[in-house]
Amino acid sequence: MRHFVLLPAAHNSTVEPALDVGKAMVTRGHRVTLILHERHAGLVQEPGIRTIAHDIDEPVTGTTEYPLPLIERELDGDLPDVLFYDVGFFALARLLAHRWSRPTVQLFPHFGAKAAFRPIGEAIEIETGNSPDSLRSIGMAFQDAEWHIVHSFGHEPEPGGPGADEFRAAYDRLPHRQALPYARVLVCHGELGSVMEALYYGAPVVIVPRTPEHRFLARHVTKLGLGVTVQPDALTARTLCTAVDRLVRNRRVRENAVRMSRTCRGAGGVSQAVELLERWLAEGHGEPGPPLLRVTVRSG
Incomplete structure (x- = not known):
């Protein structure tokens, strides 16, 4: 032990x-x-x-x-x-x-946070933060749609800006593991954890990238036929709704997402990660890190 x-x-x-x-x-x-x-x-x-x-x-x-x-x-x-x-x-x-x-072993995780969620019919999960422009576009895009829209703000909506009233269901923080099993699509900025969890549950992804990392992942998701990209400067109610509609109607993308889900589920998860770490240690790997010359610490 x-x-x-x-x-x-x-x-x-x-x-x-x-x-x-x-x-x-x-x-x-x-x-x-x-x-x-x-x-x-x-x-x-x-x-x-x-x-x-x-x-x-x-x-x-x-x-x-x-x-x-x-x-x-x-x-x-x-x-x-x-x-x-x-x-x-x-x-x-x-x-x-x-x-x-x-x-030492460095952790590099990207996952959602905990909250309560009760599914109601087919859903689209949206995780975009609380940028007023993006929230208004999303709210307008699905205002008359037959979808159950679930939005995860990541933190409290800004006062005076679009909030829970813009969506069928809205949460301060929402764990993907509670929503994605019931979602047909995930709309997000392209964080690695969000995309991987969507694919784990077989949900295609609409990515609205904000950073170079997001754009890099969006290109690969699109290339592999697992989702589509909507560029931020092209984000409107119409373009977002069109992207989601085309995605859910694309049989090839749905089949690709199902295959990727099987691959993710068969990868072993945390149990295999711990097993590999045990093997790594048993083989005598892992050296202590070099001394650091300067670090600011708390006193007392």
Whole structure:
């Protein structure tokens, strides 16, 4: 039995997958300590997972504080075999790894957050944040459509802007795993986690990209026949509604999405990830990180 410590960033979208990995580790007989922001501590219900709560939101190397004294104090005498960390805690994790002479594994997750959802008929799930222009376009696009529209804002809608009234159902945060099994299409900006979860459930994707990463993924999704792209400067009620309508009527895209769903479901998920990590450690891999010359930490 090994002791694994997980250090995700302070977002539901990173805590959720880290927690799933932790559950798989416990199932395989390991001990797990999850270091997370205090607002997420209530998400952990498993008796085999210990939590250490901190109050650091966005760590940036050399410019912010880190919960270093807290972690060292709480893990004194119970050091981990491996430290798993989100890239936002790179400096802290590598410093701890050097002090403890332990290997590190970087976490790079992209998932949705938790909320309650009750499906009503066929649905389109939309996850675009709360840009007023995009929300108004979406609200207008499906105002007279026969779809059940579910919108995930990612955070509270802006005061005075379009909100829940623009949609059939709207949520501050909505986990894809609760909505996508009932969705025919996902409309999103093209975050990797959103796209992969849609494909896991066999839902084609309409991507409205905002960043180079989004555009890169949108090109591949379109090339593989798994969805379509609507460029932001072409986003109107008509173009969005047309894109969704053509997508759900395209038999080839639906078949491609079903095949990709089978591939994703057969990939092994977190259980296989933990198994590979166990094998990696058993083979003697994993060296502690080099010392860092400078890091700002919390005092006291």
